[in-house]
Amino acid sequence: MLLRNNTLRIINSTRSDEGNYVCRAENQFGSAEMTAMLLVKEAMRVDLSPSRVEVTVGESVVLSCRVSHDPSLDVAFQWLLNQQPLRFQQEGGHFEYTQTVSRDNSIQ
Template identity: 70%
Template structure:
């Protein structure tokens, strides 16, 4: 397609479009021409999977590819993370190894693959499951001669549902904290 500003646009280019292109300008005083060579490169495709490692890229073998890992849209600096992150890279894959993973390492990971002709970004969300945080404030709601009613708010479950609460008590005559038999009388909110 020839545009008004003397630009040639090739839509859906393929290998068959490769070759030498000549642009000739003519007027009443003569002509001049410019030759350029068009090389068509394959577009990149990146697959990013949330597994221990993970960026696979398909790219034109004649182009060098570089990888950049992002965490929550910021470049991932492995030097500042205490050795938890390690890059393992080949000519067509970029693996990110997270050792001794922590809850703070959860987030949106991105892998940007770039050549001189193309740039592709793929992203995946990483959830980290861990032990629950502590319950919230414990409130004594009622005390009688033989019972005590307590309530507390749930702490964070860190993506793994809380299954049980253990209630312990101590008295002036007990040796430290003792687990209390409570039956089904937990009151939580």
């Protein structure tokens, strides 16, 4: 869709929209152009399971975080408890962090 100010809007972009876009302006004195590269990435989705769990004091529990994302992008995981980052290396801590594959993280 070409807007009034010569701006191109791509609605509902897909992978097929990737590529180099060229804007060219011309008049009686010549022409000029500018190129922009468009890359379209897949949205990231996160699944934390179980989403609610009840345990008795002293029991262990495993929370698993799985993510699907564009394979061209790296993902960094961070676990928080009540909006505070967990410190896994803290002496005497009882949290254990495991990463099975780049898309799956578990905490016990």
